[in-house]
Amino acid sequence: MNGSAAPAGSRMERKKEQTRHRIVATALELFKQQGVDGTTMEQIARQADIAKGTLYNYFPVKEAIISAYIQQSFREKYSQRILQLSNMLGVRGRMTFMLGILMEGVQEQKEIFEKYLVYQIQNMISVRRDAVVPSGFRELAREIIIRGQNDGEIRSDLPLDVLVALVEFIFVEVAQEFYMKPDSFNVHNTIESCVDLFMNGAKPPK
Numbered sequence: 001m002n003g004s005a006a007p008a009g010s011r012m013e014r015k016k017e018q019t020r021h022r023i024v025a026t027a028l029e030l031f032k033q034q035g036v037d038g039t040t041m042e043q044i045a046r047q048a049d050i051a052k053g054t055l056y057n058y059f060p061v062k063e064a065i066i067s068a069y070i071q072q073s074f075r076e077k078y079s080q081r082i083l084q085l086s087n088m089l090g091v092r093g094r095m096t097f098m099l100g101i102l103m104e105g106v107q108e109q110k111e112i113f114e115k116y117l118v119y120q121i122q123n124m125i126s127v128r129r130d131a132v133v134p135s136g137f138r139e140l141a142r143e144i145i146i147r148g149q150n151d152g153e154i155r156s157d158l159p160l161d162v163l164v165a166l167v168e169f170i171f172v173e174v175a176q177e178f179y180m181k182p183d184s185f186n187v188h189n190t191i192e193s194c195v196d197l198f199m200n201g202a203k204p205p206k
Contacts, residue, residue, distance in 0.1 A: 019050065019054075019058065020058055020068070022048050022050075023044065023048050023050070023055060023058055023059065023065060024065055024068050024069050024072065026044055026047045027044045027048075027062065027066075027069075028065075028069055028112075029047075030043060030044060030047060031066075031111070035111065036062060036066070036111055036112070036115050039062065041055060041056070041061075041062060044062075044065070062115070063115050063116070063118070063119035064119070066112055066115050066116045066119065067116055067119055067120070069112075070112075070113075070116050070136070071136050073105075074136020074137065074139075074140075075136060078136065078139065078140075081098070081101070081140060082140075082143060084097065085097070085098070085140070085143065085144065090151075090153065091144060091145075091147070091151075091153045091154060091199065092195055092199055094144045094148075095144060095167070095170075095195045095198065096191055096192065098140055098141075098144065099170070099171060099174055099191045099194070099195070100187065100188075100191060102137065102171060102175075103174060103175065103178065103187050103191070106175050106178060107178065107187075110179075113175065117172060117175055117176075120168075120172075121172060137168065137171060138168060141164045141167040141168060142160065142164050144167070145160060145163045145164055145167065146160070166198060167198065170194045170195070170197070170198055173194055174187075174190050174191055177190050178190075
């Protein structure tokens, strides 16, 4: 018996992860070629060389595949972004930087992020806590909030999840401005005004 052989469970998990990556890569290529709306789940399954039922076991809808792609991108860049946030002072600077980076991605992959944001919003407003899809952005937002609370810039008498959700909705609002007013959209001004709203509330400036 080979003592160095990997457990069967580990091999199975690796195979599942490989299949998952293949599905995501295949779907993204099809999305680029013919658009998200022009691509069917059947096409993705056929191109990935898997049964349609298998595809649905991994992803119930196309938007879930897009979400997996975005989360994968967040994971790959998470350590780098945390380091960048560590080198910045203040909640305002960190939030402005983070939203700027995210909006670069939105503007570069307009259709992909539009589908992703709609899917995330549907999960964000779900009354079932266990139905919320984990977000890489949420982890960055948590880091910013916690650091802000530790530094005394953000109140600590509110639940962390509430404050993180507010940051998520700020990102949604900035992105929505881009989609609704693409010709007049100013990313810097929109981010600045939304971050100011988060930091100071709706009270008028002095």
